[in-house]
């Protein structure tokens with residue numbers, strides 16, 4: 539399983555839009571995908587039409603109350619499942635802080651599912667708190683959505699430093715897969731300049747820096763109103779507007795990511811035997827999750 543954390547400590551840059559639609563695009567490419575909503579605002583869950591009621595299991599129960607991922611996961615569409623979030627996840631930062639191995643809780647719970655899914659996409663909150671550290675400890679790669687405006691570089695250095703800290707202290711295999719320009723307007727001079735600056739900044743990385751080898755994805759996500767509309771219909775772009783520029787761009791991104799050399803798999807190999815989560819060797823991940831939750 540390749541696991542990608544979608545991260546930027548700024549809000550409104552396109553993290554959730556990317557997490558949901560990249561996950562859906564990878565599923566359309568035939569990959570089995572688990573989307574994890576790790577933001578208490580639950581935007582990724584709402585984006586795919588899931589609003590939890592009291593008593594429904596969520597990522598909070600998985601992280602803090604021993605619920606299995608299989609109990610919380612929901613099927614979104616073919617080959618795509620989500621572990622949804624609820625606002626109660628805000629309490630997780632404090633509760634996790636009391637735990638031993640508090641940075642590795644998510645990595646631990648994902649372990650048994652590593653051979654069940656091809657991709658795990660983690661939608662992070664706009665902060666660098668303990669939940670985000672858990673995402674970075676569980677992920678092999680970080681994808682950084684960015685908007686090409688003049689403050690784009692401001693904050694990127696801090697973000698990359700934080701990723702480096704996690705890499706040195708917790709997860710030595712973590713690497714930055716790349717920077718993705720979202721809401722991109724190719725025609726403007728400013729966009730071109732910012733993209734050039736970011737590329738230059740990344741290419742100047744030293745070999746021991748977590749962002750060494752990181753690049754700007756050649757796919758850019760154009761500003762597209764369909765992408766902004768689809769969350770309110772509880773649909774990803776491929777169900778809402780499959781012929782839109784938004785669908786075209788996220789499909790191109792999925793192909794670019796799938797083509798990249800198979801990255802390091804950081805989620806620890808299953809400590810629990812896979813047979814105990816899968817009801818039968820023939821089951822699809824969605825079926826397996828469903829059965830395991832019974």
Ligand SMILES: Nc1ncnc2c1ncn2[C@@H]1O[C@H](COP(=O)(O)OP(=O)(O)O)[C@@H](O)[C@H]1O
Nearest residue numbers: 549550551552553554555721760761762765766
């Ligand atoms: N390519 C795009 N074109 C148009 N609107 C977009 C695009 N990407 C994101 N948006 C909109 O911008 C807002 C912020 O995006 P979102 O993905 O929620 O950011 P974040 O998760 O980083 O806070 C949302 O209203 C979203 O629908």
Ligand SMILES: [Mg+2]
Nearest residue numbers: 553554577581
């Ligand atoms: Mg978001």
